[in-house]
Amino acid sequence: MAVKSQYPEDPDTHHWFCRLAGLPEGPEREQIRREIICAWLPVAHRLALRYRDRGETLEDLRQVAAVGLVNAVDRYDPALGGAFLPFAIPTIVGEIKRHFRDRMWSVHVPRRVQNLRNIVRRATADLTAEGTPASPARLAEHTGLTEEEVRQGNEALHGFRALSLDASVPTDGNDVRLGDTMGADDDALSLVLDREAAKGGISSLAEREKRVLYLRFFAGMTQSAIAAELGISQIHVSRLIAESCRRIREGAESADPRGTHTVTRPSRHTRAQPKVR
Structure with missing residues (x-):
């Protein structure tokens, strides 16, 4: 027994489907198929309305529903005895849900x-x-x-x-960019192990050697400037730096039971300050 439509204006296309099933591929069959699709298109649009206000435009939803309708028309077999509408509804709705599942997520x-x-x-x-x-x-x-x-x-x-990094985020009454609230890599983290390994060697240095290392690698002074400040020759400064670095490196390697730790010479741009008095 055929299921009646819930809308009186829904078309009666049973005779078209029966005729479509008996026609071979060609212009006549394509014309009848097009007429069936156009006749049922308002039903597809009504189904699309159920999913409005979910982040997709109504026009796009109608197009997706039309694709589902075309699939339903192509798959429907009137010889099975069922009405077209109960077959078409889950096919159209399934196409809309598949669109939301596969196309609408940002990730x-x-x-x-x-x-x-x-x-x-x-x-x-x-x-x-x-x-x-x-x-x-x-x-x-x-x-x-x-x-x-x-x-x-x-x-x-x-x-x-997904939100744009330029999206506004309310914070304490002030709107800031989302990108401004996100963390960033701290370049200093890569130096943590080196600093810990070098602590023992640095603590064993004389105060003048510590001062030379501080002025060279943390204050960014040249060897000639250090020599002028301490009242010694530039060659002496160079020797103090080389000897201090050697002792710090040896101390780090002796503290590592595997003897594999290598201390990186500090950058002149490093901001962390050693405890130098």
């Missing part, structure tokens, strides 16, 4: 997490309508999910579209 999200997102979103709306706080524990009880699954679904709720 790839596993289908399992997408399903969790949909479950959590609907459950949150239900609990909110009842006036019940949508806590993770309450959502888990309402949906039958674990709290960890609820957490994943909640995270996915805010991951449908």
Whole structure:
């Protein structure tokens, strides 16, 4: 028994489908197929309306629904006895949902997490309508999910579209760029091991040697400038630097049981200050 349409204006195209099934490929068959699609297009547009306000334009949704309608027309077999509308609706809706799943996410999200997102979103709306706080524990009880699954679904709720780094983020009443709130690599971290390894050797140096190293590598002074400040020759400064670095390196290697640690000479641009008195 054929299922009646829920809309009186829905077309009766059964005779067209029967005729379409008996025609070979050619202009006549293509013309009848086009007429069937045009006749049912308003139904596809009505189904697209259900998914408006979800981040996609209505025009794009209508186009996706039309693709689903074309697929339904091509797959429908009137010889099976069922009406076209009950067959077409899940085909069109499935195409729309597939569009949201595969095309609308800014980054790839596993289908399992997408399903969790949909479950959590609907459950949150239900609990909110009842006036019940949508806590993770309450959502888990309402949906039958674990709290960890609820957490994943909640995270996915805010991951449908990526934000631009230029997007405004309210902070203490002031709007700042999202990019300004993100951390960055600290170049000084690469020197942590070297500094720790060099501590022992530096502490064993005489005060004048520490002073020379500080002026050269932290204050950025040239050897001639250091020599003038300390009242010694530039050659003497060069020897003090070379000898101090050798002792620091040997101290670091002796402290490493594998003897594989190499101390990098500090950059003149390094900002960290050694404890030099």
